[in-house]
Amino acid sequence: MVAFWILSPIMVAAALGLLFARKAVHAALLLAVVMICLSVLYLVQNAPFLFVVQIIVYTGAILMLFLFVLMLVGVDASDSVVETIRGQRLMATVAGLALGLLLVLGIGQVSLGAVTGLSQANADGNVQGLAQLLFSRYVFAFEATSALLITAAIGAMVLAHRERLTPKLTQADRAAQRMRAYAEHGTHPGPLPSPGVYARHNAVDTPALLPDGSPAETSVSRMFTVRGTIRPASASDVRMLTASVGDAATTDQERQGER
């Protein structure tokens, strides 16, 4: 049982990290660690079917759903540290410790008895054994879960559904809008410039450089400007660019002097 003694400290540490992680994304990743370790513990305890289901359903589907919603809600939405009820955090911690102490002491008092092991129950294979139970003794519970899953799916659709208040813009509408903007304000009707042109990197947060070395604002997403994570081009880049694209003999300073 080496696996247990290796994995249990990792699991407890990751679960504690869940309590203290400021960012929700970190909490989700720590939960993934706990879940994968748990699946290994299932495998150790002769439950190969649950091992696979744990990884596919929990780590694969449920946690990805969590991350999906986190990205929709906004990764920056970190937890506030302000207590709304005074002393609530302290009291919750004390109550939690008391509960944990009670549980651990209670389990320590009882004896679970000799381990029978699953070698007999798993004789025909774990999946076959589970299937036999599911479709005989637990068949009504199994049918009820199917009803539950359908209800959950419909409920999620109803909750996430939003009535469209304005008519949907078609492609023709967008084209007409763009041409109207061109006629009224002279906005370029074509696509926006792509990021990184003439810059050293073509990452999406690196603005393209205009021939005079100034960054093209429209070439990067507005989000980067708001967050302030734009990587400006270095001065040597600009010098290289003006040397190769612009007039080879004139640098920025000389041009300033000419004016």
Added chain:
Amino acid sequence: MSGTPFVVLSAILFTIGCVGVLTRRNAIVVFMCIELMLNASNLALVTFARVDGNLDGQVAAFFVMVVAAAEVVVGLAIIMTIFRTRRSASVDEASLLKY
């Protein structure tokens, strides 16, 4: 190996999840802590199945997983709806039902 260490680990994880639900403010993190509690109970169920030598505990753990999946879908949809109307995923913001 006896089942007790596994059950103790499951109790510890359950407690941590409990404290998380009580202390965290972000609704999504609270949800994750609930998942941690469900997982901890699953570990205990699988351990009991091994100790008792039958597969009933594993079937129960399987049902817990199914219910957890359904619960997550509906819960996250509710969080999305709340976020859409209040622009916040904090559990403190959704206090309007009080008044």
